[in-house]
Amino acid sequence: MTKSKQIVGAALVDSLTRPTRLLAARRTAPPEFAGMWEFPGGKVETGENAEEALHRELAEELGVSVRLGAELEGPTPDGWPLSIKAAMRVWLALVTAGSPEPLEDHDELRWVELGGTEVLALSWIPADLPIVQALKRLNTPG
Numbered sequence: 001m002t003k004s005k006q007i008v009g010a011a012l013v014d015s016l017t018r019p020t021r022l023l024a025a026r027r028t029a030p031p032e033f034a035g036m037w038e039f040p041g042g043k044v045e046t047g048e049n050a051e052e053a054l055h056r057e058l059a060e061e062l063g064v065s066v067r068l069g070a071e072l073e074g075p076t077p078d079g080w081p082l083s084i085k086a087a088m089r090v091w092l093a094l095v096t097a098g099s100p101e102p103l104e105d106h107d108e109l110r111w112v113e114l115g116g117t118e119v120l121a122l123s124w125i126p127a128d129l130p131i132v133q134a135l136k137r138l139n140t141p142g
């Protein structure tokens with residue numbers, strides 16, 4: 001069996017324990033994803049573990065250091081299925097240094113409220129919608 005490609009993504013939030021706001025990032029490429037909103041992150045490279053890859057991607061893409069919180073567990077050990085070939089593990093993350101800027105791969109960043117409908121009004125990459133829903137549930141416990 002071929003192992004699926006491991007992607008990692010960050011749900012950058014205002015609080016690791018009671019998140020109310022999420023940072024969405026708008027992709028610039030490839031054409032099929034350009035203009036869609038996503039979780040900053042990318043592929044795990046050979047020789048690094050998932051958390052290391054996520055720290056590297058966030059430094060490259062947004063220019064920030066973060067503290068990782070809990071993993072937002074998906075339905076498979078590789079996280080959330082993105083396609084037949086790829087799955088993404090997602091962690092809550094809090095900025096500890098720097099201020100997020102769209103340095104690479106994105107042309108806009110936006111903090112959105114997790115409560116209400118604002119976050120769902122963005123045109124997310126379709127595979128990300130179950131992840132956004134899971135984050136919304138964290139915001140409205142019970």
Ligand SMILES: Nc1nc2c([nH]c(=O)n2[C@H]2C[C@H](O)[C@@H](COP(=O)(O)OP(=O)(O)OP(=O)(O)O)O2)c(=O)[nH]1
Nearest residue numbers: 007008009038039040041042043082086125127128
């Ligand atoms: N980063 C990210 N990728 C996602 C999300 N949802 C989703 O389907 N994807 C897909 C898009 C890409 O096919 C793949 C991630 O690849 P990427 O292009 O972000 O990875 P990378 O930065 O390491 O890319 P590169 O070095 O090859 O340019 O996962 C998401 O929320 N965040």
